[in-house]
Amino acid sequence: MPARQPKTRELCLLYMDTIDMPSQSPLTPSDGIPRAAIGDHDAVASAGVMRRPTGTPRPGPAARWLDRALRIANAGPRLFYRAALGSLAVTSALAMTTAALIRPHDQLPVAQRNMIAGALIALCLSAALGLVSLAAGRSRPPAWLDRVLAPRERAAIWLALAAWFPFLLLVVYYRAKATFPPPERYLYFPYDDKRWETAAYLLGVIAPAIWLTTAARVLAVGRCHPRTWRAWCTGLFPRIVVADPSLRANAVRAR
Amino acid sequence: MTAGLVTALALAWYFAGPPWYLSQTSTPISHQEEVVLIGLQAVAKGYLPYVGTASVQYGPGTQVAAYWLMHHVTSFSVVGFREAWALFVWAGVSVLFAVFFLAFGYARGLAASLLSALVYPGLHLLAFQPGGSFDGYFGWDNPLRYVGAIALVLLLPAVVRRSPSWRGAAAGAAIGALWGLTSYLAQENLAGGAVGALAIGGLLLVSGSASWRALWTALVAVFAGFALIWIPVLAFYAAQGQLIEFLHQYFLFPRAVAAGANDTPWGGFNHTPSPYSHLFYALPFLLAALALLTVFQVRPLRIAREWPQERVTLLATVLATALLYEGVLLRSDASHLTGTELMVPALVIMTATVLPRLLGVQRRATVAVAGVALIVASFALLPHAAYSRTSLRLWAEAPYLDRQHLAAAPPPGKPATLAGERVGPGLDDATRCCQESPVSMSDFVRLMEQIHTLVGNRTAYVANFHGQYPGLIYFGADLNPAPVSSDPYSSIETQRDLRAFLADFRTRVLPQTQVVLTFTVKAPEAQSFLARYPNAHRVTLHYAGQPYYLLLR
Numbered sequence: 001m002p003a004r005q006p007k008t009r010e011l012c013l014l015y016m017d018t019i020d021m022p023s024q025s026p027l028t029p030s031d032g033i034p035r036a037a038i039g040d041h042d043a044v045a046s047a048g049v050m051r052r053p054t055g056t057p058r059p060g061p062a063a064r065w066l067d068r069a070l071r072i073a074n075a076g077p078r079l080f081y082r083a084a085l086g087s088l089a090v091t092s093a094l095a096m097t098t099a100a101l102i103r104p105h106d107q108l109p110v111a112q113r114n115m116i117a118g119a120l121i122a123l124c125l126s127a128a129l130g131l132v133s134l135a136a137g138r139s140r141p142p143a144w145l146d147r148v149l150a151p152r153e154r155a156a157i158w159l160a161l162a163a164w165f166p167f168l169l170l171v172v173y174y175r176a177k178a179t180f181p182p183p184e185r186y187l188y189f190p191y192d193d194k195r196w197e198t199a200a201y202l203l204g205v206i207a208p209a210i211w212l213t214t215a216a217r218v219l220a221v222g223r224c225h226p227r228t229w230r231a232w233c234t235g236l237f238p239r240i241v242v243a244d245p246s247l248r249a250n251a252v253r254a255r
Numbered sequence: 256m257t258a259g260l261v262t263a264l265a266l267a268w269y270f271a272g273p274p275w276y277l278s279q280t281s282t283p284i285s286h287q288e289e290v291v292l293i294g295l296q297a298v299a300k301g302y303l304p305y306v307g308t309a310s311v312q313y314g315p316g317t318q319v320a321a322y323w324l325m326h327h328v329t330s331f332s333v334v335g336f337r338e339a340w341a342l343f344v345w346a347g348v349s350v351l352f353a354v355f356f357l358a359f360g361y362a363r364g365l366a367a368s369l370l371s372a373l374v375y376p377g378l379h380l381l382a383f384q385p386g387g388s389f390d391g392y393f394g395w396d397n398p399l400r401y402v403g404a405i406a407l408v409l410l411l412p413a414v415v416r417r418s419p420s421w422r423g424a425a426a427g428a429a430i431g432a433l434w435g436l437t438s439y440l441a442q443e444n445l446a447g448g449a450v451g452a453l454a455i456g457g458l459l460l461v462s463g464s465a466s467w468r469a470l471w472t473a474l475v476a477v478f479a480g481f482a483l484i485w486i487p488v489l490a491f492y493a494a495q496g497q498l499i500e501f502l503h504q505y506f507l508f509p510r511a512v513a514a515g516a517n518d519t520p521w522g523g524f525n526h527t528p529s530p531y532s533h534l535f536y537a538l539p540f541l542l543a544a545l546a547l548l549t550v551f552q553v554r555p556l557r558i559a560r561e562w563p564q565e566r567v568t569l570l571a572t573v574l575a576t577a578l579l580y581e582g583v584l585l586r587s588d589a590s591h592l593t594g595t596e597l598m599v600p601a602l603v604i605m606t607a608t609v610l611p612r613l614l615g616v617q618r619r620a621t622v623a624v625a626g627v628a629l630i631v632a633s634f635a636l637l638p639h640a641a642y643s644r645t646s647l648r649l650w651a652e653a654p655y656l657d658r659q660h661l662a663a664a665p666p667p668g669k670p671a672t673l674a675g676e677r678v679g680p681g682l683d684d685a686t687r688c689c690q691e692s693p694v695s696m697s698d699f700v701r702l703m704e705q706i707h708t709l710v711g712n713r714t715a716y717v718a719n720f721h722g723q724y725p726g727l728i729y730f731g732a733d734l735n736p737a738p739v740s741s742d743p744y745s746s747i748e749t750q751r752d753l754r755a756f757l758a759d760f761r762t763r764v765l766p767q768t769q770v771v772l773t774f775t776v777k778a779p780e781a782q783s784f785l786a787r788y789p790n791a792h793r794v795t796l797h798y799a800g801q802p803y804y805l806l807l808r
Contacts, residue, residue: 153557178515185750186516190524193515197584201539205577206454209546209570210461216558217461237460237467 066229073222076151080158082133085126087162092123095172102176109179115172152219160215164207171200259356259364266365267349269654270372271382275389276661277337278681284333285690286724287394290745291318292336293726297736298322299331306492306500308736310746312508315488315501316439317343317397333730334679337393343440344381347398350406350433355601358409358568363604370600373650374634374642376531376589377596383657385649392590401579401594403437404447406430408575409601411452411473412567415465419472427473431480439484442509443594447578452477455571462550464562504746511748512585521587529589530638537636538595542577545606549573553615569609576602603633674703677731689723694799702798703731706772709794709805710734713769716760718778721798728772737768757783771806774798781806 072079099115100108145154174196182191214236221235290311295318297309304322305315321339328342329335351371356364371378378398381391410430417423438445456474459465492501512518521535522528529535549570552559559566576598583591611625634642667681675683678700688699706728716737717725724744729736740759747753761783771784776793781804785791788808796803 149556156558182515184516184748186748187750187753188744188748189517190519191515192518192520194518194585195513195515198513198581201581201584205539205543205546206574208543209550210454210458212547212550212558213458214461216560217463220560238463239466239468 062229066226066232070222070225073155073219077154077158078133078138080155080162082130084158084162084165085130085133087165089123089126089130091165091168092119092126094166094169095119096123098169098172099176102173104180111175111179115175119172152223153216156212156216156219159219160208160211163215164203164211167203167207171196171203174199256357259361260353262361262365263352263356263368264349266368266372267345267352270378271341271345271348271654273341273345274658274662275338275341276658276664277341277389278334278667278679279661279664280337280388280390281682281685282390282393283685283687283689283692283696284678284682284727285392285394287392288333288336289689289724289727290742291321291394291726292333292730293724293736293742293745294318295322295325295331295336296726296729296734299326300735302736302738303492303495303497306497306504307741308739310504310741312745314400314439314441315505316436317399317441320440330676330679332677332679332682334682337679340381340393340397341389343397343399347400347402348378350402351398351597354402354406354409358413358571359601359605363608367601367604370603371597373647374637375596375600376641377593377599379650380590380593383654385653386656387653388657388661395590396593397441398597399437400441400443401447401597403434403440403444404451404578405575405598406437407434407448407477408451408455408578409568409571411455411477412459412465412564412571414476415456415459415469415473416564418469418476423469423473424476427476428480428483431477432483433480434477435481435484438481439488442505443582446509447582451574451578454574455567458550458570459562459567462562463560464567504741507746507748516748518585519587523588527588530640531589531592534596534599534636535583535587535592538576538580538599542573542580545573545602545610546570546577548610549613552613565609566613569605569613572598572602572605599633599636603630607633670700672700672704673707673733674700674731677703677733689727692722692799699731699798702796702803703728705796706732706734706805709807710770710772713807714738714767715770715772716764716768716780716784718771718773718780719775720772721774721801721803725772737764739764761787769808772804773806774801774803776804776806784808 096116096119099112099119103109103112149157174193178193178196180193182193184191217236218232221232224235226232226235291313294305294309294311297307298304298318299322302309304319305311309318311318320343321336324339324342325331325335329338352364352368355367355371358364359367379391380396381389381393383389384391407430410426414423414427414430417426434444434448438448452474456465456470460467460470489498489501492498520526521532549566550559551557562570576595579594579598583595607626607629610629611622616622616625640646667684670676670678670680670683678696683696683700685696688694688696692699710732712735714737715729715734716739717728717734719725720728726742726744728734740756740763741747743753743756747756757779760780765783765787768784771781773781775781776785784806788806790808792807794805794807796805
């Protein structure tokens with residue numbers, strides 16, 4: 001059964017499928033080269049299109065940072081949860097600053113006051129949750145949580161949130177700018193600066209899907225211990241893919 | 256695929272195709288048509304399309320195509336313009352339905368197309384009206400404004416799936432050419448298509464559903480098709496020394512609207528109530544929820560990787576709808592919701608048929624019940640009248656019945672005057688000439704004939720007209736427009752630009768202008784004309800009991 005496969009092996013297949021392939025042999029149906037068996041690492045490796053991620057990383061600051069990042073990627077959701085809280089706290093502080101600084105001369109409009117209040121609440125909330133998290137230390141989360149949503153999925157969600165929060169500053173900035181009088185006198189229609197609405201809309205509707213998928217990919221590649229930062233980055237962009245995901249399941253079952 | 260395309264084209268012809276019998280549509284000339292007419296008249300008098308005197312705020316291709324059609328297929332009249340516009344609508348509906356069938360398959364494509372044609376109002380703004388004729392928002396409503404972006408976002412995943420291969424490259428180039436052509440016709444397609452293609456491409460890549468090479472080759476093919484359309488256009492304007500002016504005009508309105516000009520709250524600043532308020536307010540939240548649900552899979556719950564085709568198609572549908580909706584956030588009214596309404600039927604059908612399975616429902620009966628429930632629930636976004644049996648029957652019958660009774664009417668006679676010909680056969684004896692005007696068409700035609708007789712081939716500048724845009728007078732009286740830097744009523748947005756326009760008018764245009772037409776000599780252009788030519792001859796005509804002046808030097 002696919003669910004019984006060792007997690008590390010499945011993830012690393014994903015990693016190897018996507019990183020360590022030379023620029024030749026595209027392995028697509030159109031080029032006449034038979035596609036490697038789905039999920040079959042050895043077959044792909046023996047076809048000469050990828051290498052096993054073996055060997056030790058070169059020493060140096062970059063390697064040390066990479067090693068640290070890889071440990072974090074493999075450590076589970078706790079650090080990403082804290083990163084998300086930190087991101088929320090920093091975003092809140094910057095939002096308050098932005099709202100306080102970007103305003104019409106000699107006045108603090110209602111919009112700015114509301115944004116400052118909202119950001120303050122978010123800052124307090126992130127501080128409180130951060131303290132609770134620190135107090136809880138390394139205690140395990142309840143088992144039902146792992147059953148509902150696996151730790152690595154939670155890690156991806158928290159990472160996506162950590163990356164998503166700072167973009168809210170765009171909304172704050174445009175909302176603050178919208179309180180300024182129009183830069184020009186328009187002739188036929190009134191002026192209504194709605195950039196903050198479109199920014200909020202795009203961040204709320206389209207960005208989460210992109211952020212979540214990217215975060216899951218970043219962590220999945222990171223769990224396979226890429227040797228360099230470059231390998232980690234290139235691993236995000238697969239060079240061959242499974243034509244039909246159901247084939248992967250079949251291949252795994254066949255083993 | 257062939258059966259799907261044939262069905263799509265047949266449906267598009269039935270609901271939006273010829274014959275339209277537009278000479279029997281007696282709707283007054285609308286402001287939207289007036290804004291477009293000046294550019295067509297300027298091109299007819301030898302000006303370069305889309306820039307300077309011929310400038311319009313809409314797409315360059317629409318002006319050029321309308322002019323070409325009016326000259327070679329229909330007639331150079333308001334009725335001929337409406338026939339050209341009906342051709343645009345027919346082409347837009349054909350492309351939309353064809354894309355639905357290609358992207359979703361036969362059954363879903365058919366359901367989405369029928370839902371578009373019968374229930375959602377996106378295609379009703381200009382259509383065969385129940386108990387009437389082919390009528391609506393001529394000069395503005397046109398599915399071609401959006402179908403390029405829709406086609407690119409919905410069909411790109413299929414191109415990526417076939418890439419790299421010759422079939423993939425050919426399909427990518429074809430979609431790119433369609434996107435390029437529709438972007439030339441209307442600016443809305445450019446930004447929506449570009450953002451949508453990058454978003455869906457990025458998602459395919461990071462979800463592991465497409466290889467970098469497949470995506471890259473697909474995007475290159477799309478861009479090659481796009482360039483095939485745009486390079487000749489840009490080369491033409493570069494050869495004329497007007498490339499910067501062309502690009503400035505192309506991006507003028509999109510940039511201004513994105514920055515806040517012309518933007519309104521929902522229903523305008525007067526908050527006019529609309530039966531589609533539910534759709535406007537609920538849709539962003541539904542789209543956000545759908546986008547999130549699409550990237551998750553259940554049993555076990557996790558972020559989906561290596562997406563199957565159905566998941567990709569659903570996400571592309573959500574993305575296309577979301578991008579079209581973004582425009583409504585700026586100019587928020589029922590008319591501007593049209594682009595979104597073209598995609599919502601497809602969104603409803605795809606959600607109903609794909610989402611239950613993605614959420615882990617496996618029993619066929621449960622999937623069917625969930626799908627039907629989702630479709631029924633989606634009607635909550637619409638006013639009841641939109642999906643009542645009577646409404647469905649009326650919209651389904653209208654194309655057939657309208658054509659029947661319009662065909663039975665006797666054909667209109669040929670207009671006797673040049674101004675009558677400019678209005679077009681049939682429309683020249685309408686009871687009202689123009690939107691918000693009490694004047695009959697025959698009185699209007701008489702006035703236009705007078706103006707044409709008095710002005711002749713002189714270079715004329717129409718400063719204003721009672722309640723209408725000057726384009727109506729240029730076109731109706733077949734005037735030779737003065738070589739102004741742009742149309743002040745559609746291509747000048749700010750007070751600063753108007754000052755620059757008037758300065759240019761005084762120094763460059765006025766020496767070349769022989770007549771100024773205005774309802775008040777206090778208009779700045781009339782003042783400048785009288786200051787420069789103090790002996791100018793003034794002729795007073797009348798429209799709706801009010802004076803209208805011709806200042807001839």
